[in-house]
Amino acid sequence: MPPTALLSRELPTLDYSATRDRFDDTWRLPLSTLLGLGRAAGADFVEFFLERVNYISCLAEEDAITSISPRLVAGAGVRVFLGKGDCYVSTNDLSFKGLKSALEKALSILGLNLPNPQAFVPEINLELLRDYASINGKEAWLSNCSSMQEMGDILLTANAQLNKDADHVQSRRATYFRDWQEVLVAASDGVFARDIRLTQSVGYSLLCAEGSDRASINKRVGATNNPNFLRSWQYAEDSAEVSESAGQMLHADYVESGNYPIIMANEFGGVIFHEACGHLLETTQIERKTSPFSEMKGQKIAHENLTAWDEGLSPNAFGSVDMDDEGMPVQRTLLIENGILKNFLSDRAGCIRTGHPRTGSGRRQSYTYAAASRMRNTYIAPGNFTNDELFASVDKGIYCKKMGGGSVGPTGEFNFGVDEAYLIENGKITKPLKGATLIGEAKEIMKRISMSSQDLGLAAGFCGSISGSIYVTVGQPHIKVDEITVGGR
Amino acid sequence: MSDVATIATIAKEKAQALGIQKFDVCGSTVDEASVQVDQGEPKQVKASKRSSVMVRVWNEANTVGVTTTSEVDELGLELALKTAQEASAFGAKEHVPDFSPEATATLDATQSELVPQAEIATLIENLVQTEAKLMDAHDAIAGVPYNDLAQRDAQRFYLNSEGAMRQEARSSSSIYLYSKTEQEGKRPRSAGAYRVSQGLKQLDIEGCLQETAEKTISHLNYQPITSGKYRVVLSAEAFLSLLGAFSNLFNAQSVLDNRSLSTVESLGTEIASPLLSVADDALHADNVGKTTFDDEGTPTRRIPIIDKGVLTNFLHSSGTAKRLDSQLTGHANLGAKVTVGPHFYHVFAASTPEQTYSLETAENVVFIDDVQALHAGVKALQGSFSLPFDGWLVNNGEKISIESATVAGDFRELLKSIIYVESEAELTPGGICPRIWVDELSITGE
Numbered sequence: 001m002p003p004t005a006l007l008s009r010e011l012p013t014l015d016y017s018a019t020r021d022r023f024d025d026t027w028r029l030p031l032s033t034l035l036g037l038g039r040a041a042g043a044d045f046v047e048f049f050l051e052r053v054n055y056i057s058c059l060a061e062e063d064a065i066t067s068i069s070p071r072l073v074a075g076a077g078v079r080v081f082l083g084k085g086d087c088y089v090s091t092n093d094l095s096f097k098g099l100k101s102a103l104e105k106a107l108s109i110l111g112l113n114l115p116n117p118q119a120f121v122p123e124i125n126l127e128l129l130r131d132y133a134s135i136n137g138k139e140a141w142l143s144n145c146s147s148m149q150e151m152g153d154i155l156l157t158a159n160a161q162l163n164k165d166a167d168h169v170q171s172r173r174a175t176y177f178r179d180w181q182e183v184l185v186a187a188s189d190g191v192f193a194r195d196i197r198l199t200q201s202v203g204y205s206l207l208c209a210e211g212s213d214r215a216s217i218n219k220r221v222g223a224t225n226n227p228n229f230l231r232s233w234q235y236a237e238d239s240a241e242v243s244e245s246a247g248q249m250l251h252a253d254y255v256e257s258g259n260y261p262i263i264m265a266n267e268f269g270g271v272i273f274h275e276a277c278g279h280l281l282e283t284t285q286i287e288r289k290t291s292p293f294s295e296m297k298g299q300k301i302a303h304e305n306l307t308a309w310d311e312g313l314s315p316n317a318f319g320s321v322d323m324d325d326e327g328m329p330v331q332r333t334l335l336i337e338n339g340i341l342k343n344f345l346s347d348r349a350g351c352i353r354t355g356h357p358r359t360g361s362g363r364r365q366s367y368t369y370a371a372a373s374r375m376r377n378t379y380i381a382p383g384n385f386t387n388d389e390l391f392a393s394v395d396k397g398i399y400c401k402k403m404g405g406g407s408v409g410p411t412g413e414f415n416f417g418v419d420e421a422y423l424i425e426n427g428k429i430t431k432p433l434k435g436a437t438l439i440g441e442a443k444e445i446m447k448r449i450s451m452s453s454q455d456l457g458l459a460a461g462f463c464g465s466i467s468g469s470i471y472v473t474v475g476q477p478h479i480k481v482d483e484i485t486v487g488g489r
Numbered sequence: 490m491s492d493v494a495t496i497a498t499i500a501k502e503k504a505q506a507l508g509i510q511k512f513d514v515c516g517s518t519v520d521e522a523s524v525q526v527d528q529g530e531p532k533q534v535k536a537s538k539r540s541s542v543m544v545r546v547w548n549e550a551n552t553v554g555v556t557t558t559s560e561v562d563e564l565g566l567e568l569a570l571k572t573a574q575e576a577s578a579f580g581a582k583e584h585v586p587d588f589s590p591e592a593t594a595t596l597d598a599t600q601s602e603l604v605p606q607a608e609i610a611t612l613i614e615n616l617v618q619t620e621a622k623l624m625d626a627h628d629a630i631a632g633v634p635y636n637d638l639a640q641r642d643a644q645r646f647y648l649n650s651e652g653a654m655r656q657e658a659r660s661s662s663s664i665y666l667y668s669k670t671e672q673e674g675k676r677p678r679s680a681g682a683y684r685v686s687q688g689l690k691q692l693d694i695e696g697c698l699q700e701t702a703e704k705t706i707s708h709l710n711y712q713p714i715t716s717g718k719y720r721v722v723l724s725a726e727a728f729l730s731l732l733g734a735f736s737n738l739f740n741a742q743s744v745l746d747n748r749s750l751s752t753v754e755s756l757g758t759e760i761a762s763p764l765l766s767v768a769d770d771a772l773h774a775d776n777v778g779k780t781t782f783d784d785e786g787t788p789t790r791r792i793p794i795i796d797k798g799v800l801t802n803f804l805h806s807s808g809t810a811k812r813l814d815s816q817l818t819g820h821a822n823l824g825a826k827v828t829v830g831p832h833f834y835h836v837f838a839a840s841t842p843e844q845t846y847s848l849e850t851a852e853n854v855v856f857i858d859d860v861q862a863l864h865a866g867v868k869a870l871q872g873s874f875s876l877p878f879d880g881w882l883v884n885n886g887e888k889i890s891i892e893s894a895t896v897a898g899d900f901r902e903l904l905k906s907i908i909y910v911e912s913e914a915e916l917t918p919g920g921i922c923p924r925i926w927v928d929e930l931s932i933t934g935e
Contacts, residue, residue: 020564059825059826061746064581064582064583065579065581066581066825066826067581067824067825067826068554068555068576068579068580068825069555069556069557069576069824069825070555070556070557070572070573070576071556071557071558072556072557072558072559072560072565072568072569072572073558073559074559074560074565075539075559084530085530085531085532085533085534086532086533086534087533087534087535087536088533088534088535088536089535089536089537090535090536090537090538090539091537091538091539092538092539092540092559092560092561105536106536108609109522109534109536109609110534111610148575148576148578148579149579152579170747170748171746171747171748207747207748207870214870214871214872215871216868216870216871254873257716257895257897257931257933258716258933287527287532288527288632288634288635289631289632289634289669290634290669349533368537368539370533370535404865405862405864405865406862406865407861407862407864407865409679409861411669411676411677411678411679412677413877413893415861415862415865415866415876415877415895416865417862417865417866417868417875434871434873435868435873435875435897436875437865437866437875437876437877437895437897439877439893439895439933441676441893485893485933486933487866487875487877487895487897487933488875488897488931488933489897489898489931
């Protein structure tokens with residue numbers, strides 16, 4: 001144990017030994033000491049983020065397992081704030097010496113010097129370890145997940161099902177990953193919190209070909225916090241759905257470009273809100289002044305029929321976490337209510353720089369990234385219409401049944417690929433279409449989402465942004481967009 | 490990270506203790522720093538020093554398991570070897586990877602090109618000055634929301650239980666500027682540029698600044714474009730983005746997996762205009778990110794891919810080369826399933842064209858500077874793309890910025906519709922390439 005009044009000169013002689021294979025209370029002393037050192041050097045705020053990952057992916061191609069890839073990661077990042085500026089240094093070295101070295105580098109980058117050898121280093125009074133892993137019974141999750149043998153067996157069975165269901169198969173794949181992550185956050189405001197996250201996803205990738213026509217369809221499901229996830233995968237349903245989609249799209253005509261009313265299916269259709277609006281409500285965008293909604297809190301930014309949420313609480317949803325990557329319990333955040341902008345998504349830096357209160361939205365891919373304001377489970381709330389009413393309102397338009405990915409640029413312009421689309425004529429689906437891309441400008445499109453159905457569904461997704469690729473949920477009921485530009489041939 | 494000799498010693502000792510006879514290790518260490526600024530103040534500064542290694546283990550049944558780890562000490566390597574050994578029981582039983590027969594071949598190129606890293610304060614000072622100059626370039630430029638000045642030292646190595654051991658180290662420095670305009674009654678417009686070099690001293694910051702400013706200003710006065718078929722000129726960056734997105738065309742692993750637009754029979758057939766030649770050249774003199782060996786230890790080299798429109802080679806790992814009875818090319822990425830990837834494209838005119846074109850004299854031509862959102866708009870296995878782009882409608886040298894539009898087509902048709910490959914090449918992070926002229930691409934605007 002160090003003396004109660006630690007002198008700066010004594011730090012190099014310390015040899016704290018925290019447990020290597022678990023982030024527990026043994027980390028309190030070294031981290032509180034380092035946090036105190038950072039504060040004594042003049043930092044306004046210091047935060048350590050420690051991470052261990054046990055990841056595995058498995059790939060079945062045709063009737064063989066062609067890849068099982070485990071990955072083991074341990075690392076830490078230290079973030080130091082001075083005023084509104086900050087610095088982030090990451091390292092693989094979790095020893096006291098390694099963490100101290102990272103801290104010193106961060107301090108020096110901000111022009112801060114270590115206190116003189118005679119200076120006292122205050123210990124930061126960390127809270128009692130807020131251990132979501134223990135509280136919520138997560139310790140045995142990793143050992144209760146599917147073994148390598150089991151994951152291989154399930155994927156092979158599932159991939160064989162695809163071969164039965166689909167026609168003109170050129171290539172079929174079933175993929176699975178399990179991402180087990182243990183994190184520990186300690187900060188100079190006293191935060192000391194640990195969590196274990198378990199994220200899993202499984203899905204199909206089917207390529208069908210006949211003559212010069214090709215169709216590639218992907219389907220992926222995902223969940224958190226469920227060691228039995230793979231065992232309970234309803235692969236037969238997904239196989240039938242993927243096969244049906246590929247069959248429809250194989251000989252589909254290319255969509256004719258133009259402006260159309262569209263109906264977007266529920267679940268992954270929610271990517272439109274994620275890209276066109278969700279990103280623009282993150283304080284990282286507000287800071288950069290790249291959001292058209294920066295100054296519009298309390299104002300109408302969407303159609304009065306639209307209400308939208310972002311939250312981290314839906315049980316087992318892909319974007320659910322007990323605490324964010326800054327140690328803050330997650331929340332349910334109302335973004336838009338009846339068209340009125342209610343809240344932004346904010347992390348610590350966003351709060352410091354924009355004044356918008358934190359919402360438990362500080363997220364990152366790994367220890368190599370500083371946390372940033374990011375979405376969790378984001379969705380448009382159910383409305384009052386039926387799907388039949390939505391379709392009946394369209395004379396000629398496009399039904400976007402299965403969306404691909406999308407992105408939004410710094411001027412608010414967005415785009416999405418559509419994997420499976422159909423022509424709507426006089427309220428009825430008439431023929432399949434391929435090659436569609438939806439293009440628009442966020443500020444305009446939000447006012448054109450005029451009808452929402454009641455069949456809210458969520459879908460797992462991956463979101464890439466400033467703090468890396470993270471797990472998110474997108475969602476919506478069926479919605480109608482009055483007019484949007486559809487790129488095609 | 491421990492030095493390579495130490496890792497080799499640890500790996501050998503631990504493997505022996507675990508009864509592992511055959512293994513290899515591929516790893517890297519990165520030491521990098523980057524700065525971003527906002528209105529004259531440093532916004533975020535990042536630094537990182539991290540390591541990662543992948544071990545492959547062959548068991549007695551000659552199936553392979555892999556594990557990646559960031560813990561490159563005795564305990565970490567031992568756990569990685571154990572986990573890989575466990576995974577090897579589930580390794581592929583057909584086409585089992587083996588050591589590259591060239592893993593011990595002599596390397597011709599320089600293996601170490603490190604330059605001293607600049608002080609972080611110097612990076613900040615440079616970027617603050619650059620941001621200020623960019624904002625002074627035009628009243629409409631309201632900010633540079635995305636900017637980054639970075640430097641990086643990367644070391645990588647490969648070793649195996651049969652004595653192969655090679656390593657290399659490179660430095661690089663890069664700058665990215667992306668400015669945004671605000672004008673009353675007009676849409677915000679934006680544009681960016683990127684430069685990379687070996688070190689900060691060689692980095693063309695001024696060139697990046699000028700290009701960003703010129704592009705941004707050129708987009709201030711924009712007009713919608715009428716949808717239709719246009720003659721299109723693709724910038725180096727735009728063409729290389731598409732080429733990369735459809736690289737399954739010449740990826741041997743994709744071909745063998747039936748996930749390519751090519752088949753084995755495609756070799757020797759004409760897939761592009763005879764005006765076009767493409768090579769992959771990791772050792773190209775202009776490639777800042779040179780790699781002298783791939784993840785299997787195979788030396789890299791220049792590989793002609795398309796010669797006068799004819800598909801001449803696939804890119805290979807040692808496994809795909811063996812299966813297709815081809816020469817090794819040095820393009821392996823290690824994994825439980827070894828994959829194949831390009832290094833640095835060199836696109837050039839195959840011959841002197843009968844007809845030349847110029848933006849100074851062409852009429853009603855769309856010049857695409859950059860295509861976006863490739864992850865959403867490219868169907869790599871179908872060959873089709875539909876992508877938003879930044880660009881101009883050009884008439885006799887006069888460029889009018891296009892308000893908002895997408896370009897769509899089939900990449901195989903695009904390759905055959907090339908009517909001109911300019912002679913002057915431009916260096917980009919992914920390769921070197923001149924402007925490419927293509928007929929009859931669909932543009933969706935109004």
